[in-house]
Each structure stands twice: as C-alpha cells, then as structure tokens.
Amino acid sequence: MPRLVVVSNRVADPRKPAAGGLAVALGDALRESGGMWFGWSGIAADVRDGASDLPVRTQRHGGVTLATVDICRDDVQAYYFGYSNAVLWPVFHYRLDLADFDAGYADRYRRVNQLFARKLLPLLRPDDVIWVHDYHLIPLASELRALGSGHRIGFFLHIPLPPPLILAAIPEHDWLMRALFAYDLVGFQSQADLTHFESYMLQEARVDVAGDGLFLGFGRRLRAGAFPIGLDVREFQALAEGRDARETLATLREQYSRRQLLVGVDRLDYSKGLPQRLRAFRSLLLRYPENRNRATLIQVAAPSREGVGAYADLKAELEGLCGAINGDYGELDWMPVRYIHRTVARRRIPALYRASRVALVTPLRDGMNLVAKEFLAVQDPADPGVLVLSRFAGAAEQLRDAVLVNPYATQQTADAIQFALQMPLDERRRRHERLMAEIRQHDVHWWRRQFLDTLTQAG
Numbered sequence: 001m002p003r004l005v006v007v008s009n010r011v012a013d014p015r016k017p018a019a020g021g022l023a024v025a026l027g028d029a030l031r032e033s034g035g036m037w038f039g040w041s042g043i044a045a046d047v048r049d050g051a052s053d054l055p056v057r058t059q060r061h062g063g064v065t066l067a068t069v070d071i072c073r074d075d076v077q078a079y080y081f082g083y084s085n086a087v088l089w090p091v092f093h094y095r096l097d098l099a100d101f102d103a104g105y106a107d108r109y110r111r112v113n114q115l116f117a118r119k120l121l122p123l124l125r126p127d128d129v130i131w132v133h134d135y136h137l138i139p140l141a142s143e144l145r146a147l148g149s150g151h152r153i154g155f156f157l158h159i160p161l162p163p164p165l166i167l168a169a170i171p172e173h174d175w176l177m178r179a180l181f182a183y184d185l186v187g188f189q190s191q192a193d194l195t196h197f198e199s200y201m202l203q204e205a206r207v208d209v210a211g212d213g214l215f216l217g218f219g220r221r222l223r224a225g226a227f228p229i230g231l232d233v234r235e236f237q238a239l240a241e242g243r244d245a246r247e248t249l250a251t252l253r254e255q256y257s258r259r260q261l262l263v264g265v266d267r268l269d270y271s272k273g274l275p276q277r278l279r280a281f282r283s284l285l286l287r288y289p290e291n292r293n294r295a296t297l298i299q300v301a302a303p304s305r306e307g308v309g310a311y312a313d314l315k316a317e318l319e320g321l322c323g324a325i326n327g328d329y330g331e332l333d334w335m336p337v338r339y340i341h342r343t344v345a346r347r348r349i350p351a352l353y354r355a356s357r358v359a360l361v362t363p364l365r366d367g368m369n370l371v372a373k374e375f376l377a378v379q380d381p382a383d384p385g386v387l388v389l390s391r392f393a394g395a396a397e398q399l400r401d402a403v404l405v406n407p408y409a410t411q412q413t414a415d416a417i418q419f420a421l422q423m424p425l426d427e428r429r430r431r432h433e434r435l436m437a438e439i440r441q442h443d444v445h446w447w448r449r450q451f452l453d454t455l456t457q458a459g
C-alpha cells in the first residue's frame with residue numbers, strides 16, 4: 001500500500017478529541033499507511049519575508065507524522081485572510097459583493113503555495129499518494145510539478161464551485177482553473193459543482209471534455225467527480241453517549257421542559273444565512289403566535305476569521321437582530337433566542353441536537369454542511385426531530401427527506417419551520433429512517449475510500 005500524504009491549510013491532530021470527524025477519518029487512512037499530514041502550523045512568524053528559511057517541524061505519533069511549517073506575518077495576511085478568505089471564499093459562495101480583489105493577494109497566495117511545495121517535496125517518497133484539501137491550496141500540485149514531482153496527486157474542494165460567469169469574476173481565474181490540471185483527480189462535494197466545472201471547461205478553457213469525468217487539456221488528463229463528504233456516524237453517536245453529552249442533555253431537558261427547542265450550530269459566517277434564519281424565526285413568532293412563550297431558538301455562532309471585515313459587520317447585524325427579537329417578543333420567563341457567540345465544546349454539541357425538535361440548517365450556499373448530518377445521527381429514532389435544510393447546501397442533493405427551504409424567502413421558511421414543528425410522529429419517523437439510511441451508507445469512511453480508490457486508479 002503506498003503511503004498517504006494529506007496536505008491541508010491546518011493540520012489537525014487526529015488523537016485529540018476536539019479534532020472532529022474529518023480528522024478522525026483521515027487519521028484512520030494515515031495510520032493504515034504510516035502516512036504524513038502536512039500544513040501550516042497556524043503561527044504567523046515575526047520575520048520579514050524570510051518564510052522560506054523557516055523550518056518544518058515534525059512529530060511522529062502512532063505511525064503518523066504531523067509536519068508543520070510557519071508562515072511569515074505578511075504572508076498570513078495576504079494568503080490566508082486576503083486571497084483565501086476575502087477572494088476565494090466569497091466568490092466560491094457566490095458573494096461577489098464581499099470579494100476584495102486587492103492586487104497583492106494573488107502573488108502572496110501563490111508564493112505560500114510555492115513555499116509549501118518546496119518544504120513538502122524533500123519529505124516525499126517516490127511512491128507516495130498525495131491528497132490536497134481545499135481552496136487555500138489550489139495551485140499546490142502545479143508548484144510541486146514545477147519542482148519535478150511525478151506523484152499521484154488528488155485535490156478535494158470542500159466548498160462549492162460556482163458557475164463559470166461567477167468564477168470568471170476572479171481576475172486570476174484562468175490561472176487557478178488551469179492549475180487544477182496538475183492534479184490527477186479533482187473531487188467536488190456535489191453534482192452541481194461538477195456540472196459547473198464542466199461548463200467552465202467548455203465555456204472558458206480550451207479543454208476536451210471527454211465525458212465520464214475525464215478532461216484532456218494543457219497536456220494532461222484529469223479526472224473529476226462528485227464525492228459528497230459524510231459523517232463518522234458511529235464516532236458522533238458515541239460522543240452523544242459520553243458523560244458530558246448526557247449531563248448537558250439532562251440539564252437542557254429540565255430547563256426547557258415546557259418549551260420546544262430549535263437549534264442552529266454554525267461558524268459565524270455570511271455563507272450560513274444567519275440573519276435570514278433569525279428573520280424567518282421572527283416571522284414564525286409573528287405568523288404563528290402559538291409559538292410565543294413556547295419555541296426557543298438556541299443559535300451557536302462560533303467565532304471565525306475575525307480578521308476579515310465582512311465578519312465584523314455580520315456579528316453586529318446578528319446582535320441587533322437577536323436583541324430586537326428578544327425585546328419585541330420576550331417575556332419575564334421566556335426569551336425567544338439564545339444566541340451564543342462562543343465555541344461550544346464538541347462533546348456537548350450532540351446534546352444540543354438531541355434536545356431539539358427542529359434543526360435549522362439554512363445556509364445561503366454551502367459545500368456540504370455536516371451539521372445537518374450530525375443532527376440526524378443523534379436523534380432518538382422513536383421520537384426524532386426534524387431537519388429544516390436549505391436547498392442551497394450541498395447536503396440537499398442527498399437529504400431529500402429533510403424539509404427543504406429557500407432561506408432567502410422569509411415567510412416560506414417560517415411556514416416550513418411551522419410545518420416541521422407540527423409534523424406528526426409517524427412522518428418524523430419515516431423521514432428520519434430514510435435520512436439515516438442515506439448518511440450511514442455514505443459516511444466519511446465511504447467518502448475517503450471512494451476518493452482514494454478513484455485517485456489510485458486514475459490515469
């Protein structure tokens with residue numbers, strides 16, 4: 001079995017409980033092959049443009065090597081906050097209005113990818129299989145190839161790929177999309193993303209779309225496919241059985257015994273549709289007064305990328321909305337919204353899902369959205385809650401038995417939430433059973449096997 005090398009912006013230690021399903025799933029594959037995980041240490045080094053001299057730090061644990069490199073402060077600003085999170089993230093989520101096409105970002109983004117390639121190459125063995133993750137590292141394979149790498153290299157995009165016209169708003173779109181041809185396999189979250197990739201290649205690039213996911217261009221053969229990421233269902237269910245989760249569940253049940261809980265768990269990000277969700281919840285209270293003094297929305301919005309301007313505006317907007325809803329509808333003994341702008345411990349999150357009758361997973365655009373799958377995994381099959389899911393989440397392609405909504409349509413979303421709150425037990429059970437079959441069949445281990453099998457056979 002060839003050694004697996006995973007490359008991503010940040011490296012998660014698969015042994016730590018906070019690591020989450022993706023780290024656990026990749027950790028399994030890394031352990032099986034005695035592999036390596038390479039990425040940025042998260043440290044912004046205080047050196048002037050001296051990044052290329054910074055050392056790679058390696059740690060070896062249980063057959064897996066974790067290798068990290070620091071990046072100099074200016075590069076972090078331009079590569080991470082700038083190009084990755086103020087250009088690629090907004091555009092790939094269809095938010096051209098939020099993109100900041102500062103000319104300096106692209107050069108630095110490329111430079112950090114070159115730095116990664118230079119630091120990684122000496123650590124590689126000739127038969128390693130390399131799996132690169134996400135939008136921070138699109139040009140990594142082409143930088144590795146420029147240094148002579150002949151490895152098998154795959155890329156997985158965790159976020160959506162927009163249609164060609166939107167993608168073409170990025171000044172460097174030609175270069176970025178061409179860089180993908182240095183990979184042997186490119187994986188997307190959904191069929192919709194794959195279709196956008198095909199359309200781009202037909203409309204914007206002179207690439208031969210050979211069908212069946214095969215693309216011939218720039219002197220290379222590229223395979224592309226949809227590999228919807230799944231959940232480690234058993235790991236997450238085991239988390240729900242842990243002491244912290246059970247204690248949290250008991251507290252929530254006692255505290256909210258006379259209420260119906262709705263839950264939202266997101267990073268505080270404009271792609272997640274949080275203001276729209278709060279407006280829909282306000283509309284629910286307005287249009288269906290029986291929910292007043294009864295329905296409580298617990299919204300966790302974990303802090304994220306606070307160095308990017310658009311996130312500060314969003315935070316202020318959410319605080320205003322929560323204050324207004326609580327002010328307008330709150331009673332002495334009932335607040336409609338509990339808004340938590342902090343990171344909740346992962347081991348307590350299953351309890352929050354389990355205590356809730358309805359989950360609101362209503363992003364404006366999302367590659368997949370794992371919260372939807374986490375919520376389903378820990379419901380009581382005999383009395384399950386209902387998933388209200390945006391049709392614009394990648395997960396909506398798979399989770400057809402959720403209550404699907406258009407989060408931009410406030411009143412319709414409010415109606416859908418009411419429908420979910422009122423859903424009879426037998427229908428809740430029927431839907432939950434079908435949704436569970438789907439997330440069990442296509443779990444994170446399936447995803448990883450599917451991608452790696454296709455990568456090793458590609459060519």
Ligand code: GDG
Nearest residue numbers: 158229265266267302343344345346366367368369370371
């Ligand atoms: C990207 C794509 C794709 C959230 N708040 C807290 C917390 N979380 C956890 C959730 C879940 C994870 O974070 C969020 O995953 P998502 O899938 O919803 O979204 P992104 O972070 O945007 O991830 C996305 C994903 O990559 C995988 O490919 O699905 O579309 O955007 O696990 O539970 N965890 C803790 N405290 C919190 O407050 N501990």
